Amino acid sequence: MVKIEAIVRPGVLEDIKDGLSQHGIHGMTVAQVMGCGLQKGRKEVYRGTEYSINLLPKVKIEIVAVDNDVDGVIEVIIKAARTGEIGDGKIFISRIENAVRIRTGEKGDIAL
Amino acid sequence: MKKKSGVITLLALFMFFLFPVFAWAAEDGIDTGDTAWIIISTALVFLMVPGVSLFYGGMVRQKNVLNTMMMSFICLGVVTILWLAYGYSLAFGPDIGKFIGDLSYLGLKGVGIEPNGTIPHQLFVVFQMMFAILTPALITGAIVERMRFPAFLVFLVLWTTLVYDPICHWVWGGGWLMELGALDFAGGTVVHISSGVSALVAALVLGRRKGYGTERMVPHNIPYVVLGAALLWFGWFGFNSGSALGANGLAASVFVNTQVATGAALMSWVLAEWLRHGKPTILGGASGAIAGLVAITPACAFVTPMGSLAIGLVAGALCYFAVSYAKVKLGYDDSLDVFGIHGVGGMWGALATGLFSVSEGAEGLFYGNASQLGIQAISIVATIVFASVTTFVILKVVGAITGLRVDDEAEIIGLDVNEHSERAYSV
Numbered sequence: 001m002v003k004i005e006a007i008v009r010p011g012v013l014e015d016i017k018d019g020l021s022q023h024g025i026h027g028m029t030v031a032q033v034m035g036c037g038l039q040k041g042r043k044e045v046y047r048g049t050e051y052s053i054n055l056l057p058k059v060k061i062e063i064v065a066v067d068n069d070v071d072g073v074i075e076v077i078i079k080a081a082r083t084g085e086i087g088d089g090k091i092f093i094s095r096i097e098n099a100v101r102i103r104t105g106e107k108g109d110i111a112l
Numbered sequence: 113m114k115k116k117s118g119v120i121t122l123l124a125l126f127m128f129f130l131f132p133v134f135a136w137a138a139e140d141g142i143d144t145g146d147t148a149w150i151i152i153s154t155a156l157v158f159l160m161v162p163g164v165s166l167f168y169g170g171m172v173r174q175k176n177v178l179n180t181m182m183m184s185f186i187c188l189g190v191v192t193i194l195w196l197a198y199g200y201s202l203a204f205g206p207d208i209g210k211f212i213g214d215l216s217y218l219g220l221k222g223v224g225i226e227p228n229g230t231i232p233h234q235l236f237v238v239f240q241m242m243f244a245i246l247t248p249a250l251i252t253g254a255i256v257e258r259m260r261f262p263a264f265l266v267f268l269v270l271w272t273t274l275v276y277d278p279i280c281h282w283v284w285g286g287g288w289l290m291e292l293g294a295l296d297f298a299g300g301t302v303v304h305i306s307s308g309v310s311a312l313v314a315a316l317v318l319g320r321r322k323g324y325g326t327e328r329m330v331p332h333n334i335p336y337v338v339l340g341a342a343l344l345w346f347g348w349f350g351f352n353s354g355s356a357l358g359a360n361g362l363a364a365s366v367f368v369n370t371q372v373a374t375g376a377a378l379m380s381w382v383l384a385e386w387l388r389h390g391k392p393t394i395l396g397g398a399s400g401a402i403a404g405l406v407a408i409t410p411a412c413a414f415v416t417p418m419g420s421l422a423i424g425l426v427a428g429a430l431c432y433f434a435v436s437y438a439k440v441k442l443g444y445d446d447s448l449d450v451f452g453i454h455g456v457g458g459m460w461g462a463l464a465t466g467l468f469s470v471s472e473g474a475e476g477l478f479y480g481n482a483s484q485l486g487i488q489a490i491s492i493v494a495t496i497v498f499a500s501v502t503t504f505v506i507l508k509v510v511g512a513i514t515g516l517r518v519d520d521e522a523e524i525i526g527l528d529v530n531e532h533s534e535r536a537y538s539v
């Protein structure tokens with residue numbers, strides 16, 4: 001079992017959801033987040049005063065998938081989120097020890 | 113027979129209760145058209161107060177929006193009572209030494225529906241009441257995000273009594289500036305210079321907000337600001353055109369001038385920031401519109417539409433410069449730029465009246481009468497000196513009675529929770 005955390009531009013969320021749906025993956029957690037990486041932020045101006053904005057709005061998608069689905073999920077995310085410009089985001093992958101479906105008490109891959 | 117007498121009794125009662133209405137309709141001197149327009153104008157000026165609430169509320173940080181809105185909204189309660197009790201009498205009562213009105217109208221004694229000009233006297237009272245409510249509400253923009261609410265309430269009572277009422281009397285109530293010939297049709301000195309200058313003094317006495325200059329203090333809801341500015345613009349038609357005190361040609365001319373100057377100021381602010389920062393902003397557009405409304409207020413009945421255009425174009429760029437350059441250089445923390453817009457815009461408007469006026473017998477400099485500019489300058493200086501000194505003393509007195517500023521922790525947590533136990537947004 002693997003957790004895939006993808007931090008992407010807000011505008012690509014729908015494409016990622018559609019792509020994952022076609023792969024039969026429906027479960028995910030999505031959060032609006034602020035972050036910075038290689039992108040140096042941007043300038044905002046309020047009543048003539050400039051502010052440097054380093055943290056930019058992004059969307060974080062968390063998906064826990066069975067091992068066999070991981071490559072497919074990553075492919076879907078990259079296909080939908082890549083523009084080639086700085087700021088496309090990152091994907092983090094980590095192992096998950098176990099999962100429990102609260103409603104039934106099922107554990108392991110079947111709980112996903 | 114019994115039924116018939118019952119009907120007659122009912123009719124008699126009906127006529128008895130209607131009689132005062134008939135009596136009013138027949139009152140000599142009251143014009144129904146004028147009365148209708150001033151009732152509408154009064155309601156329009158009322159709408160400016162919630163307009164200010166939204167305009168200011170959107171510009172503060174999320175944790176202070178309710179306190180900011182409350183500061184202007186509470187004026188609707190406090191000043192209504194003050195105006196009824198003695199404020200109207202001090203401002204418009206029979207003159208004492210050209211400085212203040214007497215207490216003849218205490219508790220609106222003797223103020224009924226008899227004609228005052230062509231409208232009922234009570235309607236004039238409530239129209240002017242809205243100006244008295246709005247003016248201190250404008251000041252709140254300079255002190256938000258750090259002033260204790262109880263201290264503000266004491267300040268509000270003292271400021272309205274000791275600053276607004278006398279200046280109102282000087283200019284409109286038969287006082288010395290009126291006698292001198294100062295032109296201020298709808299409140300350039302009475303409303304905007306007095307509030308703008310007092311706001312600057314209050315900002316200086318209170319000191320900067322914690323983290324000012326190092327933390328990001330940007331508006332939390334610009335759509336609120338735009339909605340508030342739009343309500344202000346809408347209400348300002350009542351503020352300016354209503355000051356004609358009649359549904360007549362003057363009111364129409366004032367309406368045109370108000371619109372022209374405001375549109376021009378909106379454009380000049382936006383263009384100025386576009387040139388300087390590379391992008392036009394809606395916050396700039398809203399701010400420019402308010403600057404134009406402020407600047408045309410004293411002049412709106414005395415200038416041509418082309419004069420209004422010039423006043424508006426200068427107002428937008430000048431207030432933009434005051435807010436984005438002068439304030440930063442001088443380093444004071446007028447939270448929402450009350451001085452930069454109302455103070456500077458009001459001073460420009462009062463001076464511009466002395467430049468562009470075409471009013472017969474009170475022409476401006478550009479129409480061959482330099483002395484009017486001098487009179488306008490005197491009215492500006494007098495208002496600045498009186499408002500700033502009195503405001504300073506009031507704040508020192510209030511500070512001695514009860515602390516002016518919330519403590520550091522409350523400022524960090526936010527004034528909504530600390531002062532009102534409320535939160536604007538639950539998530």
